[in-house]
Amino acid sequence: MNQTFLGVGYTRDHAGLPLEAVPVTVPGPEPDQVLIRVAASSLNPLEYKLAELNFLGRTPPVALGFDLAGVVAGVGGDVTGLAAGDAVVAMADLDGDGGWAATGGGSFALARRFLTVRKPPSLGFRDGAALPMCFLSAFAGLYGRVRPGDVVYVPGGGGGVGHLAVQMAARTLDAAIVVSSGGGPESIELARRSGAHHVFDYKHDDIAAEIGRLTGGRGVDLVFDATYDEGSFAATAATVRRGGDWVVLGVGPGRTTRVAETRSPVDGILAERGARHVNVNLLRYFSEPELLDDEARGFLGRGMELAMEWADRGLVVPHVGQTIESGVDAVNAGLRTLKAGGGVHGKIAVIVDRDLTRGDARNG
Ligand SMILES: NC(=O)c1ccc[n+]([C@@H]2O[C@H](COP(=O)([O-])OP(=O)(O)OC[C@H]3O[C@@H](n4cnc5c(N)ncnc54)[C@H](OP(=O)(O)O)[C@@H]3O)[C@@H](O)[C@H]2O)c1
Numbered sequence: 001m002n003q004t005f006l007g008v009g010y011t012r013d014h015a016g017l018p019l020e021a022v023p024v025t026v027p028g029p030e031p032d033q034v035l036i037r038v039a040a041s042s043l044n045p046l047e048y049k050l051a052e053l054n055f056l057g058r059t060p061p062v063a064l065g066f067d068l069a070g071v072v073a074g075v076g077g078d079v080t081g082l083a084a085g086d087a088v089v090a091m092a093d094l095d096g097d098g099g100w101a102a103t104g105g106g107s108f109a110l111a112r113r114f115l116t117v118r119k120p121p122s123l124g125f126r127d128g129a130a131l132p133m134c135f136l137s138a139f140a141g142l143y144g145r146v147r148p149g150d151v152v153y154v155p156g157g158g159g160g161v162g163h164l165a166v167q168m169a170a171r172t173l174d175a176a177i178v179v180s181s182g183g184g185p186e187s188i189e190l191a192r193r194s195g196a197h198h199v200f201d202y203k204h205d206d207i208a209a210e211i212g213r214l215t216g217g218r219g220v221d222l223v224f225d226a227t228y229d230e231g232s233f234a235a236t237a238a239t240v241r242r243g244g245d246w247v248v249l250g251v252g253p254g255r256t257t258r259v260a261e262t263r264s265p266v267d268g269i270l271a272e273r274g275a276r277h278v279n280v281n282l283l284r285y286f287s288e289p290e291l292l293d294d295e296a297r298g299f300l301g302r303g304m305e306l307a308m309e310w311a312d313r314g315l316v317v318p319h320v321g322q323t324i325e326s327g328v329d330a331v332n333a334g335l336r337t338l339k340a341g342g343g344v345h346g347k348i349a350v351i352v353d354r355d356l357t358r359g360d361a362r363n364g
Contacts, residue, residue: 003025003026003108004023004024004025004026005023005024005026005101005103005105005106005107005108006021006022006023006024006101006102006103006105007021007022007023007024007063007064007065007097007098007099007100007101007102007107008020008021008022008063008064008065008100008101008102008326008327008328008331009022009051009060009061009062009063009064009097009098009100010022010050010051010054010060010061010062010064011060011061012060013054013060014052014053014054015051015052015060016048016051016052017048017051017052017332017335017336017339018328018332019047019051019064019328019331019332019335020328021102021103021328022061022062022063022102023061024063024097024107024108026108027097027108027110028074029074029075029076029079029110030076030110031076031077031078031079032076032078032079032112032113032114033075033076033079033110033111033112033113034072034074034075034076034079034082034088034090034110034111034112034113034116035072035073035074035075035108035109035110036068036070036071036072036073036088036090036099036108036109036110036111036116037070037071037072037073037106037107037108037353037356038065038068038069038070038099038101038106038107038108038109038352038353039069039070039071039125039126039129039351039352039353039356039357040068040069040070040124040125040126040128040129040349040350040351040352040353040356040357040360041065041066041067041068041069041098041099041100041129041326041349041350041352042067042129042130042133042160042320042347042348042349042350043331043334043335043338043347043348043350044066044067044133044134044160044338045160045228045338045339046066046094046133046283047064047065047066047098047335048335048336048338048339049258050062050064051064053258053259055258055287056094056095056283056286056287058095062097063097063098063099063100063109064097064098064100065092065098065099065100065107065109065326065331065350065352066091066092066093066094066098066099066132066133067091067098067129067130067131067132067133068088068089068090068091068092068098068099068109068111068129068132069087069088069089069090069119069125069126069128069129070087070088070090070099070109070125070352070353070356071085071086071087071088071356072084072085072086072088072116073108075113076113078113079113080113081113082113082116082118086118087118087119087121087125088116088117088118088119089116089117089118089119089123089128089129089131089132089304089307089308090111090115090116090117090132090304091111091115091132091133091136091304092109092110092111092115093110093111093112093115093286094282094283094285094286095286095287096110096286097109097110099352100326100331100350100352101326101327101352101353102326102327102328103327104354106352106353106356107326107352107353114297114298114300114301114304115132115300115301115304116304117301117304117305117307117308118308119308120308120311120312122311122312123308123311123312124357124359124360125356125357125359125360126320126323126349126351126357126360127311127317127318127320127349127360128308128311129349129350130160130318130319130320130346130347130349131164131307131311131316131318132304132307133160133282134160134161134164134318134347135164135303135307135316135318136282136300136303136304136307137161137165137226137249137280137282138161138164138165138168138224138226139168139303139306139307140249140280140281140282140299140300140303141165141224141226141247141249141278141280142165142168142169142173142222142224142247143168143173143303143306145222145245145247145278146169146173146174146175146221146222147221148173148174148175148176149174149175149176150169150175150176150220150221150222151175151176151177151178151179151214151215151220151221151222152169152175152177152178152179152220152221152222152223152224153178153179153180153211153220153222153223153224153236153239154166154169154178154179154180154191154196154223154224154226155180155181155202155207155223155225155226155227155232155236156180156181156182156187156202156225156226156227156232157180157181157182157187157190157191157192157194157196157199158182158183158186158187158188158189158190158191158345158346159187159226159227159345159346160346160347161226161249162180162191162226162227163190163191163194163318163319163345163346164194164316164318165224165226166178166180166191166194166195166196167194167195167315167316167317168310168316169195169224170194170195170196170197171195171310171315171316172306172310172315172316177197177198177214178195178196178197178198179196179197179198179199179200179207179210179211179214179220180192180194180196180198180199180200181199181200181201181202181205181207182199182201182202183201183202183203183341183342184201184203184342186345187342187345188200188201190319190345190346193319194319198210198214202232207235207239208235208238208239211239212239215241218241218242219239219240219241219242219244219273220239220240220241220244221241221244221245222240222244222245222246222247223236223237223239223240223244223245223246223247224247224249225246225247225248225249226248226249226250228249228250228256229256230253230254230256230262230264233248233252233253233264233266234253234264234265234266234269237265237266237269237270237275238269240270240273240275241273241275242273242274242275243273243274243275244273244275244276245275245276245278246266246270246275246276246277246278247278247279247280248277248278248279248280249280249281250281250283251281252277252279253266253267254266285300318346318347319345319346319347320346320347320348320349321344321345321346321347321348322334322337322344322348322349323348323349323350323351324348324349324350324351325350325351325354326350326351326352330350331350334348334350
């Protein structure tokens with residue numbers, strides 16, 4: 001196959017937004033890869049951050065759009081269990097190219113076999129594409145860590161990662177109490193609908209005092225903080241019980257901007273409690289490829305399988321707050337909204353191929 005299409009991405013180092021149209025040659029799959037004709041994708045903050053900082057050292061042009069749902073167009077020689085025509089959900093390698101299209105002609109993207117799973121018929125392409133990166137982030141933070149009966153605090157339960165983390169903790173991992181927060185009525189409502197038992201307004205409430213009251217002064221067993229907010233980090237670390245876990249997504253305290261390092265009080269706060277600082281970061285698997293060993297592949301692959309199983313059973317339901325057609329202007333507008341914060345709750349979905357998504361029951 002030697003077709004080309006126009007993707008959406010960055011053509012210069014540190015260019016930031018706006019993204020541009022990027023010519024892409026439809027690639028051939030390596031032995032462990034699946035070539036996907038993309039039906040839908042979604043937006044993640046990672047994509048504007050990569051355009052701004054190019055911190056994985058890629059040589060532009062780079063095409064973005066890592067969350068993928070679509071139809072298998074070809075498989076590499078070592079791939080088993082999938083064949084052309086299968087409907088799948090996948091995450092592209094975060095140091096590779098993605099699948100947004102700049103024009104109506106559709107797009108193709110590659111994903112590794114272990115990050116590609118069959119899409120159940122009950123899940124539309126659009127909603128399937130809202131899951132991979134945010135679901136895997138929540139999964140990496142919570143799975144195997146939350147024990148039945150735990151009290152869990154997920155600040156920002158109206159966010160892309162946050163609402164799925166709340167659902168996972170409350171509905172699949174049997175946390176006894178899930179506490180969450182939001183910065184306005186819509187995110188508070190989404191956190192509540194996702195299964196949080198207590199949701200506070202992080203701009204106005206004294207959440208540490210509320211958690212103290214709810215837990216008889218003990219604190220929560222586990223915090224999963226995916227807010228990338230330094231102020232939030234110190235505040236949420238102070239809610240962990242003695243010997244509990246403070247799990248943070250991404251680069252962690254003091255380094256959230258990636259360009260400057262600040263002093264963070266978090267480790268001091270956790271040390272006073274004998275609590276653990278656990279860092280989970282999907283990007284590290286791709287920035288440090290030696291981490292992507294069989295165990296990591298097995299774990300992430302299990303996450304993708306469970307995303308489909310739990311979505312099929314209605315336990316984890318991605319909330320799509322906005323749906324856009326794939327195109328340079330629409331993607332730029334969506335990423336600007338994500339960057340500004342507070343504008344869209346849950347996920348922004350991207351329809352890449354209207355023909356393929358026509359069968360989605362719930363496309364808005
Ligand atoms: N390295 C990795 O593995 C990895 C993977 C995925 C995501 N990430 C990063 O994780 C972050 C979250 O991603 P996302 O897709 O969930 O983004 P998102 O949809 O924009 O959600 C961000 C959430 O944070 C909440 N928030 C912000 N400040 C807060 C505070 N002080 N207290 C409580 N909540 C607060 C927001 O709440 P309101 O909207 O109510 O204000 C919003 O719900 C991004 O920075 C992303 O780049 C990293």
